[in-house]
Amino acid sequence: MAETMFWGFTLRFVQSLAQASPFILCGFLVAAILRRFFGYAETRRLFGGTGRRSLLRAWIIGMLLPVCSLGVIPVIREMRRAGLKGGTILAFAMAAPLFNPLSLLYGLTLSEPVAILSFAACSLVIVTIVGMTWDRMYPDSAGQVVELKPVSWGIRRMLAVGTSAAREASSVCLVYIGIGLGGVALLGALIPSGGLQHAFNSDNLLAPLLMSALAVPVYATPMLAMSQLGMMFQHANSIGAAFVLLALGAGMNLGLVTWMYRQYGLRRSLVWFILLEVVVLGLAYGVDQPLFPKDIEPANHTHAFDIYCQPFFRTPGGRVSLAALTLEKLKRDVFIYEWHSLRLLLLLIGAGSVLRLTDRRNRLERWIEIEVPQTESGRLDLVLPPPVIGCIWLAALVAISVVGCYAYYPTADEVLQEMYIARGEALSASLAGDKTHSSYWIDIYSEWSRKMEVGVYLRNWQLSDYHRWKARLLREQLEFLEHEVADEEQQEVRRLVAKIEQTHRRLKIAFTNEL
């Protein structure tokens, strides 16, 4: 039991860290850009200062930047140093992880795209109401500002971003990130395998309430939250709970809560939380019925939250140890780009730690801040002001995430090639009765069908109901297959495998000949 919990914790911690690492890296970069290129005065201007518009600006900037609820921590620390009001900072912290270009596109191709647009509008309502009320209650929430010296042009300016990011990566920020990851890992240690499958059914009136308790320790990247919403819509689970998952699961984590507590104290943090819970739950119960999918028969379960439960259904007997199983799962489930990001993150943390140990008096920063006379050798050799470069950096980040959409959601032809492999593995494993292998490949196969929809939508800016139905039918049948394999119903498995072959053929024709 204790061993299962330990390895469950370890696996979920490393999986979540790997998933979060690209977003955390992005967060460190954004924080360094704000610090070194914008400076505190310009950062305040960027976010609308202390005026009312600041909440809307925080929401818009948050929506554009590709960060998650862990990656947002270095950014809000920088916003706090810049003297922004607590409402604005917390509004940004809540809004930034909810959507990014990748996840918004994914959401728009769900069977109910209007639901995602409604969720986005609701998130603006949340940050506005909660932020304004909180700012009115505590108008003195802005911290004291110690202005930074501007950085001179050239190599110093380039180095400034790196050192700033490295120092932040080895700061207390890392503790907050660790706490955030610890929350989701604890869930993985404590909740029995599959223990959340029936908690969020559409007929459970308490589902949004229950989700509001679960969602805070949960950590979800924007993409993960969106795919969980997709699964909840597919199973016609509680839509209110789905909304709470997006608002609190993607928008919050225990690390952020700890940061809030340390910055604003227990009382103010509690007030924020109560306000947030009231608004989120009010909206959740409000949208539950209007957005409920009409054309789906509700299932009595969901698989969306299996990843927050113990990863091992039962202790493996005989020779296979949980440590080996954990390693195998990590090798299998963590994507290559996530490993690369994790290595880069560790490198940044390492560099920051070395810098802290070898340069305790910030001599490097003082050298960076030495004023250098501006020299321009020709008409085209311009020295751009730091905020301009900062804006270019931020715009580039947004542009990269938009371009990244085209790589993440390839063309239908490329997806069909990937699906060919996944189909072979999933169906042959199902016929062989290999539950683990079939479940793994069924999920991949199903995910590719979603990516195909998004890829087509991204390139044509439309996706017909006909194509949506073809992909949805495949996913539904794959879900049935997974259940039948789990129940060891061999005859049903054979029937479903034949049916899926047929559905795949139709999907292929629809996406190659009838777009």
Next chain:
Amino acid sequence: MMWPFHYCRPGRFILCAAVIVGAVAGCAGSDNPESEDDHLEHFIPAHKPHSFEELVTELSERGTALRDGSVSADSTAVTELNDIIGWLPELAADSELRKSDWERAVVAGEKLQALWQERFGPRAAAAAAGGSAAPPADTGDRLAAAIDVLRSLVPASRTLPYGTGGGGEASADAAP
């Protein structure tokens, strides 16, 4: 420079977090999710047809029976018929119909739904109870016409498009 870990008290925090998360886990999780009573199910109503062809037959038979009055137009019969019309896009997509034919089927289904509401919907029932105007006389003909459109699509729903597999009939699709 202060080392970051001066700031936090890990022991106290981990204890608090474990209590909170444990409480959440206790409230949310069930110990034995895979027990027999807790079986993972997708509810499929008994009156759901297995294929597009079967759906058209059901619509035709149930519609005729309701129209002729050989079956009482009680709420169950009308609700089931509405359900069957609602499944049309799904079952049409789960057949060999090409996009243009699928769109024709969906349009016919929408027409059928509107006509059906006109004839047996709550407003028609209220009007009948109040003794006011009956639905237009040609509603029955228009219903029959819409079902005819669907019936005309049945052969295409069985035929493999683009000559895949020799352009023959996809017999597996008709099977339940």
